Amino acid sequence: AQSVTQPDIHITVSEGASLELRCNYSYGATPYLFWYVQSPGQGLQLLLKYFSGDTLVQGIKGFEAEFKRSQSSFNLRKPSVHWSDAAEYFCAVGPNTGNQFYFGTGTSLTVIP
Amino acid sequence: DSGVTQTPKHLITATGQRVTLRCSPRSGDLSVYWYQQSLDQGLQFLIQYYNGEERAKGNILERFSAQQFPDLHSELNLSSLELGDSALYFCASSPKPSGRARGDEQFFGPGTRLTVL
Secondary structure: OOEEEOOOOEEEEEOOOOEEEOOEEEOOOOOEEEEEEEOOOOOEEEEEEEOOOOOEEEOHHHOEEEEEHHHOEEEEEEOOOOHHHOEEEEEEEEOOOOOOOEEOOOEEEEEEO | OOOOEEEOOEEEEOOOOOEEEEEEOOOOOOEEEEEEEEOOOEEEEEEEEEOOEEEEEOOOOOOEEEEEOOOOOEEEEEOOOOHHHOEEEEEEEEOOOOOOOOOOOOEEOOOEEEEEO
């Protein structure tokens, strides 16, 4: 069965520090992978997506993610976190057939000064 | 602003009641998705419509139903409401159904916060 796991429920980092949010997926075929961010009281905004090709994907707001098929992972990274990055982050896997997206349970990011 | 609009922003109602949530997708998008986000369940896919037809069903209760109209807006109907139905309900749209092409990103609306008292 398809699923997405985000092992870290909550992460706290200092402003300016590097960030890595973990995402592992279970999918029977070639996955399409997404990272979304949700600020408080807002909808979800797409940060980046991976379909094929280069396994290192660049997104908006200075985020990047690396697809590692051998580890079934798609971790999100940012070299230097800003206070405005505090939000909830969701990893999702989409289909190359069928129509359902599967979201992880999210990682809440707190940024301290 | 994603271009997806949802009304109302907030809804407070009582148990046993029925409510309708409305979603207008981005201009030109044919697919509409509904999600429920609650503290204990996370983001749950409910149902997807494409150009007026149901395409996929997720964890949608029998008390819930949805439809997509010819102008492509969609409504999610929730009936016999229970306390546990209190959640954020998101609508998302995408330009074409996943599966016929590469997976397409979904554009999310701001959500409707439903509180059942």
